[in-house]
Amino acid sequence: MSTTELPPGANLAVLRKARGWSQAFLARKASVSVSLLSKIEVGDRTLTPAVAAALARPLGLTMAQILGRADMTQDAEAHLSALRSAVRDYDLPGRPAVREEQVAAALETAGRLRDDVQMSRLVRMLPKLLRDATVHAHAANTPAAWATLSDVYSTVYWLAARHRWMDMAELAVTRQRWAIEQQTNPLGAALAARDRAGTYLNDGDFESGLIIVDRAIAAAQTALSGQERAFAVGVLNLRGMTLAGRLTDKAEGRREAERHIASASVAAEWFDRDWNRHHMIFGPQNTATHVLATRLDLGEPHEALSAAEGIDAVLRGLPPTRIAPTRINMARAQLDVGDRDAALENLTMAWEAAPQMARIHPMGREVFRVVSSLHRRSNPELLRLSKLSGIAL
Incomplete structure (x- = not known):
């Protein structure tokens, strides 16, 4: 895989200059200091997601566009085109029946590739997996079959979001939610909401993402129990603390972040070690990594590093x-x-x-x-x- 040539800060400078705007003009419109903007563009400071979102608004862009789209090789682009076609044909199965164990095995392989970040291999196998899972879900029409299809769409979302292909990411979460709503599945609904909130995160609309998260937490607390409820609530709270850490109003961000951190910590007490379910991870270890990231997004690097004490042990096994x-x-x-x-x-x-x-x-x-x-x-x-x-x- 290849990537976009420019890192975010340099990409921002190109986008600003293309508008014919001065640093002072953009800084004023985004309520960012000229000094900070200048340091970001020359490479003396990192362009953080929160600042990227603030600068994107007056430019009429999304945060993902500021951060830059990651490109792929020509071979991978062909597979990406096939994947787009499979997503488009969500209600047109039109193929011979596929055995459940065949789909399950392929999904397991895709999950391992996702966990190991083997993106080149993952994009090659996703078009066929999505079509097979679609055929199976329509034919079997069981909660398990629709949950499997939802999991495949979640993986499509994950791949798209990593590359900032936001049109595909948003379409994938729409299909994911559609699939899980074909049969009652409260856990699947919670995980689909987590991915949907991720599209708001990548767009820079952190407030709306928090609304999605809170609504999903309330539904999960009502519909689920035991470790399944703790897992669903925990995963949603991890998304919530990330969104909160990037709010423009840092006082509000801290309040929201602390609320989600506290809730995630309570949910994590249900687990001796992290669960990996539906290729999402929750437990005490992943909670610790998200607390670190949230403290950093809140502009508290010393607190982030304090939260990272013993990080080698925290990351072991993840x-x-x-x-x-x-x-x-x-x-x-x-x-x-x-x-x-x-x-x-x-x-x-x-x-x-x-x-x-x-x-x-x-x-x-x-x-x-x-x-x-x-x-x-x-x-x-x-x-x-x-x-x-x-x-x-």
């Missing part, structure tokens, strides 16, 4: 989908407190854990840009990371 973003967040926090060497070390760990994710992750690319700018390209470890990542200095 899939690369969680390890890489957490290492990137560690690097962001260390940059904010002036520890460039530690930031570079954690960024390298992110690339080693999940190279395909780190290469397209907007904050992975942004932190690399800032680290390389601050080191002035003279650090041997930076040169090694440049070779490892394929991103030129």
Whole structure:
């Protein structure tokens, strides 16, 4: 896979200049300081999701557009076209019957590829898996069959959201919700709501995303019980704390974040170790990684690093989908407190854990840009990371 040439901060500068706007004009419209905007564009500060959302609004863009769309190889683009066609044919199964165990085995494989961040392989297998799951759901018409189809759409959403293909992401969550509503499934409905809130997260509409989350939590608390309820409520609260951390009003963000952190912590008490259900993860470990990220988004890097104490133990056993973003967040926090060497070390760990994710992750690319700018390209470890990542200095 290839990615967009520009990391978020540099992409922002191109978009601003294309409008013919000065830094002062955009900063004033976005209620951001000119000094911060200037540092972001030259690579002395990272462009955070919250600031990206604030700058996107006056430009008439989404946060995802500011962060930049990740591209794919020509071969992968052909598979992506086939996937779009399969999503479009959601109510046109029109193929021979497919055995349940065949679909289940393929979904399990897709889940492993997702957890291991093998995106190139995942995009190749998703079109057939989606069509097979569609055929099976229409033929069997059971809660399990529709839940399987919903899980496939969730994986389509995950892949699209990672690349910032927001048109596909939004269509996938619409199909996901449609599939799970064919038969009563409260847990599936909660997970579909979590993904739907993710589209608001990527669009930069954090307030609306929080409404989706809170409504889904209330429904899950009523319809579910025991560990299933704790899992559903916990997963939704993880999404809620991420949304809250990115609110423009940081006082409100802290209040909302603390509410979701407290609720997630109570739900996590139901688990000795993290559950991976429907390829979503919840438990004490994943809660800790989200608390770290939320503290960082709230502008509290020291608190984020305090929350990251014992991070090696926290990450042990989690899939690369969680390890890489957490290492990137560690690097962001260390940059904010002036520890460039530690930031570079954690960024390298992110690339080693999940190279395909780190290469397209907007904050992975942004932190690399800032680290390389601050080191002035003279650090041997930076040169090694440049070779490892394929991103030129």
